[in-house]
Amino acid sequence: MLSIAFSLVACATLRAPGVVPQQSPNDDYQYRLVELDNQMQVLLISDPDTPKAAAALDVLVGSGDNPEGRAGLAHFLEHMLFLGTDKYPEPAEYEEYITEHGGSRNAYTSFEHTNYFFDVNADHLPEALDRFAQFFIAPRFDAQYVEREMNAVQAEYQMGLKSDPRRGLDVLQEVMNPEHPFSQFSVGSLETLADRPDAPIRDDLLRFYQKHYSANAMRLVVMGKQSLNELQDLVTPIFSEVPNRDYQAQEIEVPLFSEGSLPLLVKVKPQATLRQLEISFPVPDYRQRYQAQPLSYLGNLVGHEGEGSLLSQLKTEGLAESLSAGSGLAWRGGALFSLNVALTERGVQDYDRVLQLVFAYLDMLREEGPQQWLYEEQSQLSALRFRFKEAREPINYVSAVANRMHYYAMQDVLQGPYLMTDYDPALLQDLLANVVAENAVVTLHDQSVQTNQLSQYYEVPYAKHKLELEQLNASRSSTVEADLHLPAPNDFIAEDVSLVKLDKPVPATPQPFVQGARQTLWFLQDDEFRLPKGATYVNFRSPLVGQTAQQSAAAGLYTAMLKDAVNEFAYPALLAGLNFDLYKHAQGISLRISGYNDRQALLLERLLAAVQAPEFEQARFMNIRADMIRGLQNSVAKRPSSQVIDRLREALLYGEWGEQALIEALQDMTLPELERYAAEFWSTATAESLIYGNYSRSVVDEVAASVGVLLSDKPAPALPALQVLRLAEGESLQYAVEVPHDDSVIAWYLQGNGDTWRDRAATALSAQVIKSGFFQQLRTEQQLGYVVAAIPWSQLDVPGLLLLIQSSNTSAPEVASAIDQFMKAVPAVISAEQFERHQKALLHDITRPDKNLWERAEFFWQSIAKKQYDFAGRERLAAAVEELSLEDWQAYYQQVFLDQPHSLQVVAPGRWQSLPAVAVEPLRDAADIKQGHAVYTVQ
Known part of the structure; x- marks a missing residue:
């Protein structure tokens, strides 16, 4: 049994005072692994400089463990743990404490795991951790919240009724072996969670909790600024109280698909204009062999996009637009290896040909056999990623590590996902022997398919058939296979990972090294993170973007064509840690390259050459245009x-x-x-660039020369300013929109009084003050919907609040009334002490140091785009927040958000077909709102 095997390894190691896992040379955190007396395994992470502390606890229980007839119970339990404990009985206590101290919290339930996590300003970890620990010591499961939270689960279920990923999963679960736990409905509903004469839901909830929520099945990660000894002294007494019920997860021995049911063809009618072919193969559970990573090896080859790849051939024949491959689903006893192919219209009509190519490519891999040089190339890239691993958000980091602690030997909990050191050709051959047509589950998603069944929970039309292999096998000829081959050696793998010599002194911010009529270039060496990496960003602006829908469509299609044209040679760069993106924005087209700087010059040269002399094909144009149209239709x-x-x-x-x-x-x-548009775009384009990272000064001239080739030497035309709708004081607009869904939705936008630093500060502080209570009152207490949020929502630095509710049980007028009542009550219930906590939390967030080179690059780049050339925006905003007293904020909130609001309410009425009452006639078109309206102009 997998979980027992890992437990034996871990326990043998952890009886020492503490174990230090293998960490990246670029990771300066301190780590210690300990096991508490109750057998809970804990990873402690000390970072004296962290502004945020974080913790996560992962329980080895999920939707696959739901008792028979109680679909969604594990998910429902996850919801209930947030709603009060014996020590902290108020259901809002945890949420309020975390929010008032600059943090956030969440959880998720998967097939095998339930993962709880939070972050908080670092000084407040002890108090937050004590509240968190009570979830696993003494939750209350108050009867009144049992009933209310069932409504939240029901709302989450209903929200997904038109989600094609959830609908597709519903069908997949229905065609599985019904004896396999994964075949169960996982979300839950009022029906599956209803009280029964012999089994009230609360009793079932308690039984499930008392069986599965056992310390020995939990993995805890705590990160804070305290020393390791201090963290251990903090964690040990609290979490030692968690009961150890000696729960042991059992191996799932039944097959995922019943004997004789494969190969299987399933046809699904989606909600969206989705054209997709999924090919999945049941394979063994290889998680114990993480040092070999057989699924990563295979996924890298099947999902390759370079010359000779499966995707290249599919594109050549006009059958597909994109492809991904890898392991998505795993359980104790098996896994699925899956391919997802986004089809063209022709690909749908000739999906047999797509299958022929897929199986021919897999045949080729079997004939070629495992390739040690390819394995070692992947291993080299994995080792580079681990060697130069960068800091992540603490809340995301602890959540991911807590999950993986169940599967890796304790010394490998940090490096496990990056290990690829055990080349085992027999293991790879075993995997390849499983990915054969006879073992396939093929699912075709398209609105044209003929169906004869409806799935139980999402009512998805589908049909299932035996996959006929004779015709497929007859067509897998040598002609097909001749066009498919293994990828060539990767020329983009970084070899020189040395650090450049720094200029003296290094400025604190980027400096303009090139300033011309058509081109500006900013440059800065990185003297803090010191990695062999860098970011080169180029923004090409033109007056021919965004002035009409035709311009916006042309710019978007042009960038998509360019990305497609460079994909085959750029994909190996992507694998080698050289990321690039080419995308349309409000004023033009941006090119971004980031990653190891060793091969960046080669990639930039080839990308710009392709931009300068593209060779667009009519067939690709037609397919990419159709794909963009389909994406827009799928909104x-x-x-x-x-x-x-x-x-x-x-x-x-x-x-x-x-x-x-x-x-x-x-x-x-x-x-x-489109080609005429592209020529006109470049004739009017200007370029602004940022080069930041491990670069020598000479790169400035090289990049400037390469970019300059694309630019005209004629005078640059004027660039139209960006504009944001300016709502007047007391103006209250309503925009009614049609959304094909039963739920009502209100997105209530309240604009700040202006765009000064004080307005930005007061609006951001208002969002900080209301967000916790808004969620607690309108979701947890009033159960208005699953999607409930109050967030700051600035548009081009024009400040605003967004109050958002999607409700499956309440009409838009009632939702609007509840929001209005909540907003009016806020000033009176915020004490001076609460205000001070919120103010400190916001200041902490604004002034938080950048965690890595990419965050720093993004800050510099956004500052340049906003023409904040002193790069002091954070300091100005923080100073404005600090200057606000409680009385100042109350006066601003009362005047700007209550008495004379600058209000735009966007409403989807849902099945009620009713709108909140407003003084003016509801508008039905965005163009009507903007026509002749006052604006903020952003240069």
Whole structure:
């Protein structure tokens, strides 16, 4: 049994006072692994400089452990643990403490795991940790919140009814072996969680908790500024109280698919215009062999995008747009190796040909056999990633490590995901023997498929058939295989990882080294993080972007064509840790290159050469255009709250266009028109660049010369300013939008009084003050919906608040009334002590140091884009926050957000088809809102 095997390894090691796991040379944290008397395994992380402390506890129990007839129980239990304990009985206590001290908290339930995590300003770790620990010592499971939180689970279930990923999973679970735990519905609903005469849900909840929530099945990670000894003294007495019930997870011996059911073909009718082919193969559970990483080796080859790859051939034949491959699902006893292929229209019609190519590629891998040189190349890249591993957000880091502690020997909990040192050709051959057509589950998603069944929980139309192999096998000929081959050696792997000599002195901020009519270039060496990496960002601006929907569509399609044209040669760079992106923005097109600087010059040279002389093919143009149109059409399948926020953004930002306008522009566009647009774009373009990282001064001239080749030597045309809708004092607009979903949604935008630093500070502080109570009152207490959030929502530095609720049980007028009542009550309930805590929390967040080189690069780049050339935006905002007294804030909040609000309410009425009452006629189009309206101009 996997879990027992790892437990034996770990326990034998951890009886010492503490174990230090193998860590990256670039990681300056201190670590210690200890085992408490109750057999809970704990990783302590000390970082004296961390502004945020964090903790995560992962329980080896998930939806796969739900008792029969109680689908969703593990997920429901995760919800309930947040709602009061014997020591801290108030359900809002944990949430309020974390929020008031600059933190956040969350949890997730997967098939095998339930993972709880939080962060908090570092000084407040002891108190936060004590509240957190009580979840696992003495939760209350108050009966009143049992009923209320069932409604939250129901809302989460209903929110996913039109989500194609969840709908696809529902079908997959239905065609699985019903005796396998993964076949169970995992989210839960009012029906599955309802009281029964012989089994009230609270009793089942308690039984499940008392069986599975055992210290020996838990892994805890705590990160703080305290020393390791101090952390151990803090953690030990608290978490030693967690009961050890000696729970042992059992191996799942039944197969995922019933004997004789494979190969299987499933056809699914999606909600969106989704054209997708999934090919999955049940394989053994290789997690014990993490030093060999057989699934990573295979996924790297099947998912390769370079010359000779499966995707290259699919694109050549016009069958597919993208492909991914790897292990997505694993359980104690097995796993799935899966390919996901995004099909073209032709690919849907000829999906048999796609399957022929997939199986032919796998045949080729079997014939070639395991390749040690390819394995060693992947191993080299993994070792580089671990050697130069960078700091992550503490909350994400502790959550990930707590999860992996169940699967790696204790000395490997940090380096385990990066280990690839055990080349085992027999193991790889065993894996390849499992990925054969006879063992495949093929799922075709397309609206044209014929179906004859509905899935139980999401009512998805589908059909299942035996996959006929005779025709597929007949067509896997040598002609097909001749076009498929192993990738060439990767030319982009960094060899020189030395650090450049620093200039003396190194400035604190980037300096403009090139300043011309058409080109500006900022440069700064990194003297803090000292990695053999760097970021080169280039922003090409033109007046021919964003003024019309046609321009926006053309710029987006042009960048997509360029990315497609360079993909085959750039993909190996991506594998080698050289990231690049090319994307449209409000004023032009941006190119970003980041990663190891050793091969950046080669990549930049080849990318710019492709930009200078692209060779676009009509067939690729047609497929990429169709893919973009399909993506825009699929906006109706997004979460309703996301669709409403998109409409809000369109109403506020000039240069933003709705999906339908962009679809129409794309449908009318031809390749010659796109090429003419590209020529006009470059004739009017200017460039602003940032080079930051491990670079010598000479790189400035090289990049400037390369970029300059793309630019005209004629005078640069004027660039239109960016504009944001300016709501007047007391102006209250309502924008009614149609979203094809039963839920009601309100996105209530309250703009600040202006765009001064004081306005930004007061608005950000308002968001900090209200966000915890907004969630607690409107979600936990009133159960208005699953999506409930109050967040700061600045647009181009124009400050604003966003109050968002998506409700499956309450009409939009009632939701709006509840929001209004909450907002009016805020000033009176905030004490001076609470205000001070919120103010400190916000200041802490604003002044938090950058964790890594990329965060620093992003700050510099955004400052340059905003023309904040002294790079002092954080200091100015922090000073403005610090200057606000409680009385100042109350007066601002009362005047700007209550008495004379600058208000835009975007509403999707859902099945109730009713809107909140407003003084003016609701608007139905974003263009009508912006027409002739006052604006903020952003240069």
